[in-house]
Amino acid sequence: xxxxxxxxxxxxxxxxxxxxxxxxxxxxxxxxxxxx
Numbered sequence: 001x002x003x004x005x006x007x008x009x010x011x012x013x014x015x016x017x018x019x020x021x022x023x024x025x026x027x028x029x030x031x032x033x034x035x036x
């Protein structure tokens with residue numbers, strides 16, 4: 001959607017996860033994580 005802000009592009013973290021973050025139109029932060 002045009003109203004979703006990407007806060008963090010998908011990133012491999014040093015603690016063993018790949019994650020990213022978005023902000024929805026209501027201002028809620030949504031973070032997705034995947035174990036590596």
